[in-house]
Amino acid sequence: MSETASDPPPPYPGTGPGFEQNSTLAVSVGQTNYGFSAPQYPAYIPPPQQHIVRQQHTNIVIAQISGGDNVYRSEPxxxxxxxxxxxxxxxxxxxxxxxxxMKATESRDALARGDLTGAHIAAEGARNMIKISLAAGIISLIVLIFIIVVTSAS
Structure with a gap:
């Protein structure tokens, strides 16, 4: 920088031709705007409210009938x-x-895909296999007890 302390400062933006101050406005004691009007800021607009939608445990199925009426059916x-x-x-x-x-896992996967009918069918298959497994376990236990009693008696 080659400027010295005696050189005038550079011109400020907005001080050239066409930027004259309004000389008709009188400046009173304590006034700080010096002839310029106060800047107008836009009004504060709050951000839009977001609504939280919680998923419920029932699904609504819309079936289109050829007559044009919608049928709403709620399935658990x-x-x-x-x-x-x-x-x-x-x-x-x-x-x-x-x-x-395997059937219970298949039911979970079908539900995750959104296939309610497949999920219900797989869940019913899992329930049936659980019942069969329970019956087979009880029969096996009865047969085992019978074999133990018969072999220990002889």
């Missing part, structure tokens, strides 16, 4: 049989318990 979500399938597999009869676990 299928029951999750995963824990019962694991108990049936570990405690009752493992071959049908494994099939019950």
């Amino acid at each position: 979500l299928p029951v999750d049989y995963t824990s019962q399938a694991w108990i049936a597999c570990l405690c009752c009869f493992w071959p049908t318990g494994l099939v019950a676990i």
